[in-house]
Amino acid sequence: MDVLSLIGVLLAFVAIMGGNYLEGGHVGSLLNGPAALIVIGGTLGAVFLQTPMQVLKRAMTILHWIFFPPRIDLPGGIDRVVGWSLIARKEGLLGLESIAESEPDAYSRKGLQLLVDGAEPESIRSILEVDFFTQEDRDIQAAKVFESMGGYSPTIGIIGAVMGLIHVMGNLDDPSMLGSGIAVAFVATIYGVGLANLLLLPIANKLKTLAARQSRYREMLLEGILSIAEGENPRSIELKLQGFME
Structure with missing residues (x-):
């Protein structure tokens, strides 16, 4: 956690x-229930209108990363790649076939399978880069859903404030009705600004950071797999990949 x-x-x-x-x-x-309804409902409505269904689903899927981020072990990943290079050096690329079949990570498994199949380095790069950039774009677009919410909610809060003031102005002759209208006006503004700056925008930035870390890990795997395909020395591969360390 x-x-x-x-x-x-x-x-x-x-x-x-x-x-x-x-x-x-x-x-x-x-x-204040009316203020919450205006801000939350209006913000969600605006985001639903602008966001494709697949992007919205991805955003909801990765929301738990805020408290339970994906485990990204760069040192462990480097050790794994170096281990693959040692096996390839001793047994040839076909020696990686059993490892590819049991590899739990789909991206690594695809790269290892391409090595086993004897694909050229440029072909490996082009295939893995498609996965690399597609996944990164999906996660960034999902993070931008919360960024959009953070942009809309303060404005919706102002709409709630104006609605509350309209209610107040329409009941100037009845002092008993003024309190609720003024409350909606000010509380709606607090909800809109607070929701954006305390939750939505920080969530969006956190998700972007985690997506960037995952992309760095995949880029490290890509460079390692390409180095194995090109027959580089395991020690040289290790030194190269250490440049990805934070």
Whole structure:
């Protein structure tokens, strides 16, 4: 579990609630159903309108990365590639066939199978780069769904504020109706800005960072597999791949 993400979420909300309490406010003053409906419903509606279904599904699929990110072990990956190169040097590329069949990672498995099949380095590069860039683009587009939400929610919050003020202006002759309208106006703005800056935009940036880390790992695998195909020395391969270390 990504403890830093958990701390970030808790700290953000404790700071907001704590500041509100120190100013003499109470939690109930920040809870407003109509304001939440306007901001959350409006934001989701706008994003649903702009986002293709496959991108939206991918965004929901990778959302759990915020707290449970995919394990990216660069040092372990480098050791695996060096191990493959040692086997290829001793037994030839066909010696990697059993490893390819049992390899759990689909990207690595495809690369190893191309080595076993005797594909040329340029052919290996072109095939694996398609997977590399396609997966990276899918994850970045999914992250941008939350970035879009972060862009829309403050504006929807302003719409909620204006609607609340319209309600207030329409009931100036009835003081008992003014409080609820003013509450919706201010709380909707808080919901819109807070949702964007405390959750949605940080989530989008975190997902982009994780997608970039995965891309770096796949790029390392690609360079390693190409080096094996070109018959490079295992020690040289190791030194080259260490350049991908963070």
